[in-house]
Amino acid sequence: MKIIREFKEFAVKGNMLDIAIGVIIGASFNKVIDVLVKQIMMPPLSMLTNGINYSEKKYILKETVLNDAGKEMVKEVAIGYGLFIETIIDFLIVGITVFLVVKGMNKFKRKAQDVKDKTVETPKDIEILSRISDLMEEQNGFLKTQQKSG
Numbered sequence: 368m369k370i371i372r373e374f375k376e377f378a379v380k381g382n383m384l385d386i387a388i389g390v391i392i393g394a395s396f397n398k399v400i401d402v403l404v405k406q407i408m409m410p411p412l413s414m415l416t417n418g419i420n421y422s423e424k425k426y427i428l429k430e431t432v433l434n435d436a437g438k439e440m441v442k443e444v445a446i447g448y449g450l451f452i453e454t455i456i457d458f459l460i461v462g463i464t465v466f467l468v469v470k471g472m473n474k475f476k477r478k479a480q481d482v483k484d485k486t487v488e489t490p491k492d493i494e495i496l497s498r499i500s501d502l503m504e505e506q507n508g509f510l511k512t513q514q515k516s517g
Contacts, residue, residue, distance in 0.1 A: 400464065404457045412456075424449025 377383060413419055425445040432441035481489070489497075 397461075400457065400461050404453070404460055408456065408460065409453065421449040421453045424452070 409421065413421070425447045427443060427445045429441070429444040431439055431443040434440050478486075
C-alpha cells in the first residue's frame, strides 16, 4: 500500500504529467528534425557531392551469391557507413537546435527571475525570496549602525 501512496504523490505533484509532455514533444521534435535532415539538408549536400545518397553508401564485405535460376543463395554482408554519416549529421542538427532552444529558454528564465525587470512577470517564489533578501540586508545594515553607535 505504501507504493500506491508514493505513486499517487508522484502523479499528483505533476512529475508524471511533465514526463509525458516531454516525451510527446520529444517525439514530435524528432519528426521535425528527421524531415529537416532528410528533405532539406541532405539533398543539397548530395548535390554538392555529385548526387551521392549517403544513406545507400556501404562497404561490401561479401557479395550476394545467386544460383543459376537467379535466386539469392547467400545474402550480401555489408557495413552501411552512409547511414552512420546521415545519423551523425542528424545528431549534430538536433544538438545545435536543442542548444539554441535551451539557450533562449535560459535567457527568458533569467529575465523572469530578475525582480527589477518589469517587462516580464517574476514568479511569486522568486519575488518573495528577493524581498526576504532585501529585508535581511536592510536589517544587517541597521544592526551594523547600532553596533558602531553603541
